[in-house]
Amino acid sequence: MSVSLLLIPLGLLLLAAAVGAFFWAVNNDQxxxxxxxxxxxxxxxxxxxxxxxxxx
Amino acid sequence: xxxxxxxxxxxxxxxxxxxxxxxxxxxxxxxARSIRTRVGALPGxxxxxxxxxxxxxxxxxxxxxxRLGTVLDAVERLGFHAVPLNGTAGSAAQHAERRRSLKRIxxxxxxAMQMSMYTVGLYAGAxxxxxPWIEQLLRVTAMLIAVPVMFYSGAPFLRGAWxxxxxRSLGMDVPVAAALxxxxxxxxxxxxxxxxxxxxxxxxxxxxxxxVGRHVEMNVRRGSLNAGEALVRSLPATVTRxxxxxxxxxxxxxxxxxxxxxxxxxxxxxxxxxxxxxGSTLVDESLISGEAVAVTRDTGARLxxxxxxxxxxxxxxxxxDALHSTxxxxxxxxxxxxxxxxxxxxxxxxAASHFVFWIVLVAAAVAGLWLWLDPARAFGATLAVLVVTxxxxxxxxxxxxxxxxxxxxxxxxxxxxxxxxxxRLASIDTVVLDKTGTLTSAxxxxxxxxxxxxxxxxxxxxxxxxxxxxSAHPLAAAFTAATTARVAVTDARESAGRGVEGSAAGATxxxxxxxxxxxxxxxxxxxxAPRDDDDEFVWLxxxxxxxxxxxxxxxxxxxxxxxxxSLRALGLSVRIASGDRRSTVARVAAELGITDAAxxxxxxxxxxxxxxxxxQGHRVLMVGDGINDGPVLASAHVSCAMGGGxxxxxxxxxxxxxxxxxxxxxxxIQIARGTRGLVRSNLRWALGYNLCAxxxxxxxxxxxxxxxxxxxxxxxxxxxRARRFARSAA
Numbered sequence: 001m002s003v004s005l006l007l008i009p010l011g012l013l014l015l016a017a018a019v020g021a022f023f024w025a026v027n028n029d030q031x032x033x034x035x036x037x038x039x040x041x042x043x044x045x046x047x048x049x050x051x052x053x054x055x056x
Numbered sequence: 057x058x059x060x061x062x063x064x065x066x067x068x069x070x071x072x073x074x075x076x077x078x079x080x081x082x083x084x085x086x087x088a089r090s091i092r093t094r095v096g097a098l099p100g101x102x103x104x105x106x107x108x109x110x111x112x113x114x115x116x117x118x119x120x121x122x123r124l125g126t127v128l129d130a131v132e133r134l135g136f137h138a139v140p141l142n143g144t145a146g147s148a149a150q151h152a153e154r155r156r157s158l159k160r161i162x163x164x165x166x167x168a169m170q171m172s173m174y175t176v177g178l179y180a181g182a183x184x185x186x187x188p189w190i191e192q193l194l195r196v197t198a199m200l201i202a203v204p205v206m207f208y209s210g211a212p213f214l215r216g217a218w219x220x221x222x223x224r225s226l227g228m229d230v231p232v233a234a235a236l237x238x239x240x241x242x243x244x245x246x247x248x249x250x251x252x253x254x255x256x257x258x259x260x261x262x263x264x265x266x267x268v269g270r271h272v273e274m275n276v277r278r279g280s281l282n283a284g285e286a287l288v289r290s291l292p293a294t295v296t297r298x299x300x301x302x303x304x305x306x307x308x309x310x311x312x313x314x315x316x317x318x319x320x321x322x323x324x325x326x327x328x329x330x331x332x333x334x335g336s337t338l339v340d341e342s343l344i345s346g347e348a349v350a351v352t353r354d355t356g357a358r359l360x361x362x363x364x365x366x367x368x369x370x371x372x373x374x375x376x377d378a379l380h381s382t383x384x385x386x387x388x389x390x391x392x393x394x395x396x397x398x399x400x401x402x403x404x405x406x407a408a409s410h411f412v413f414w415i416v417l418v419a420a421a422v423a424g425l426w427l428w429l430d431p432a433r434a435f436g437a438t439l440a441v442l443v444v445t446x447x448x449x450x451x452x453x454x455x456x457x458x459x460x461x462x463x464x465x466x467x468x469x470x471x472x473x474x475x476x477x478x479x480r481l482a483s484i485d486t487v488v489l490d491k492t493g494t495l496t497s498a499x500x501x502x503x504x505x506x507x508x509x510x511x512x513x514x515x516x517x518x519x520x521x522x523x524x525x526x527s528a529h530p531l532a533a534a535f536t537a538a539t540t541a542r543v544a545v546t547d548a549r550e551s552a553g554r555g556v557e558g559s560a561a562g563a564t565x566x567x568x569x570x571x572x573x574x575x576x577x578x579x580x581x582x583x584x585a586p587r588d589d590d591d592e593f594v595w596l597x598x599x600x601x602x603x604x605x606x607x608x609x610x611x612x613x614x615x616x617x618x619x620x621x622s623l624r625a626l627g628l629s630v631r632i633a634s635g636d637r638r639s640t641v642a643r644v645a646a647e648l649g650i651t652d653a654a655x656x657x658x659x660x661x662x663x664x665x666x667x668x669x670x671x672q673g674h675r676v677l678m679v680g681d682g683i684n685d686g687p688v689l690a691s692a693h694v695s696c697a698m699g700g701g702x703x704x705x706x707x708x709x710x711x712x713x714x715x716x717x718x719x720x721x722x723x724x725i726q727i728a729r730g731t732r733g734l735v736r737s738n739l740r741w742a743l744g745y746n747l748c749a750x751x752x753x754x755x756x757x758x759x760x761x762x763x764x765x766x767x768x769x770x771x772x773x774x775x776x777r778a779r780r781f782a783r784s785a786a
Binding site: 004005008011012015018019022023026027031 | 155158159162163166167170173190193194197200201
């Protein structure tokens with residue numbers, strides 16, 4: 001049973017990692033707009049810059 | 057700490073000063089009430105409005121008796137921080153609060169999951185034997201995880217309870233914090249002793265459920281309440297302005313001033329009230345008026361800020377800056393409606409406060425009883441009673457329902473400008489309609505013109521138009537549309553419902569009702585005057601006598617018949633009270649099938665009629681154009697004014713029909729009645745839930761985590777019903 005001496009602190013570390021990852025995501029606005037981000041793919045690209053005219 | 061200059065602070069009419077700010081740290085109805093009562097008790101403070109949802113506070117006071125510093129200090133002493141209000145600060149504060157709330161939920165949720173595993177281990181160990189040192193290891197680990205959950209995730213409840221106690225009031229956070237602290241410290245004690253049950257997992261789960269409940273509630277309330285902010289948020293941050301030299305520049309919306317020429321691209325929101333400079337375009341004004349069909353606007357037409365340009369890119373000239381646009385006034389009115397708490401909600405708040413007192417008492421009794429019967433179960437039962445009976449659902453029931461109704465009405469183009477209007481609207485039994493501008497279209501046409509004193513027609517019209525252009529009365533537009541000629545008018549003043557007076561070309565002129573003009577002329581009419589005494593005409597005259605008489609005709613609104621019929625279908629009696637001539641009123645009444653119609657009423661007579669109806673016990677809704685009906689609208693149980701423009705600026709009425717559609721009146725009454733039903737059933741549900749839950753919890757049949765779930769679910773149910781009501785087809 002002495003393996004729990006290793007596994008329980010390991011579990012704590014994993015918990016800390018999970019909480020850390022979640023906090024990072026919140027701080028970086030990953031949860032700000034859950035509805036409309038995917039719409040971006042369907043939107044038209046901004047008009048490409050006009051090509052320089054070929055000399056005749 | 058309070059840089060007074062940074063606050064939105066201005067002189068109001070009536071010699072009062074007013075300030076608006078965010079109260080940081082306000083998170084419950086109790087906090088809002090303590091601000092209202094404490095700040096309201098300061099000398100000279102006339103009005104305190106607190107918007108719980110946006111944490112916005114508005115205070116008006118007499119500068120002779122109090123100063124800005126006094127007001128702000130009082131707020132700080134209550135434990136809140138007065139944050140200056142400026143465009144982005146508010147949404148930044150909301151944004152930060154949302155982030156904090158999410159982080160608290162995440163920590164509590166992850167920790168609760170982890171701890172349930174230790175609990176399983178402890179249970180299994182208790183049944184099949186476990187090394188004492190492993191048991192103690194699991195306990196200590198659970199405690200390690202519980203500390204941040206308790207003091208980071210649970211901080212809002214602990215802080216809320218602390219503020220409540222310091223203010224000597226019992227808020228919702230008090231029983232919650234008591235339960236949390238009891239469970240946490242009992243578990244710490246048992247961990248220390250190395251024996252007995254630990255409740256760390258229950259604490260984490262309770263905090264998790266409570267936080268999720270509050271988070272959802274916060275989102276729903278913000279989503280449905282902040283109709284005003286949604287309006288403002290729909291505006292673009294920057295606009296394209298045309299410079300005098302023909303070039304263009306991007307400027308911030310706030311930098312736009314009246315007279316600027318702006319380019320509005322296709323599909324963009326029109327940023328401010330403006331006039332279309334050239335061409336014509338299609339605009340969707342649904343945000344302003346609720347009118348779903350896009351309309352074509354031609355050169356010279358006025359476009360309200362907030363409309364969407366669907367036709368073609370166009371150039372417009374700004375009428376007003378962004379702060380004074382239609383949209384800004386609407387947002388301010390909605391804000392006002394939401395800050396004042398209706399009596400219904402106040403009563404629920406008071407009830408909730410008494411309720412908390414009883415919970416604490418019952419919890420103490422339950423603890424005593426179980427200690428006597430079975431000490432081992434005393435702790436769990438007391439905890440469950442404290443948790444299960446949180447009166448959140450009770451105090452949420454009314455505000456969320458009213459917020460939902462406001463949203464729904466806004467979609468129909470009806471703006472509610474007073475918090476308690478809906479409550480009163482649900483109970484009315486009589487509708488009094490004004491005629492001009494209400495039943496009939498505000499657009500009048502000029503008919504016959506009779507010149508009386510040797511003045512030629514064009515000159516008479518120019519004089520009339522110049523005087524009337526200063527008036528907001530519906531009749532005025534007929535004159536200003538009839539001719540473009542103008543003369544310079546000075547010293548103009550309007551006499552409500554009677555006419556306009558002003559000096560032009562070296563004489564004082566009056567235009568309006570015959571008796572009004574006659575006061576000035578002091579002479580009789582010439583022989584060729586129209587003989588109809590029933591003021592068929594609008595009269596123009598100076599001290600030298602009557603100069604001209606103008607016949608005006610108006611037409612019934614397209615939806616008037618249907619609207620009156622739907623009002624009758626709701627069981628309301630419908631009357632007409634108009635200042636217009638009797639024959640016209642009778643004609644309109646006949647077309648609408650209304651028997652009680654009175655014409656030629658001046659504002660005092662309308663007021664008498666209103667008082668008479670009220671003395672007979674009727675509850676009256678007055679629908680008018682909002683301009684010359686001011687006193688009558690004010691004395692009605694509920695008042696409803698047509699349209700934007702002048703009505704929006706004065707906003708003396710409880711409801712504004714932004715789309716000028718009479719049909720919305722009946723819809724609004726229906727929604728108000730629906731809201732009343734929703735409020736009542738919400739309150740019944742909240743009470744019923746508590747009446748069932750308390751005995752079960754007191755009997756020890758509800759475990760603490762189940763109590764936490766039940767409490768959160770009861771609040772969410774109330775919020776969800778309001779959300780459904782807001783979304784249901786209007």
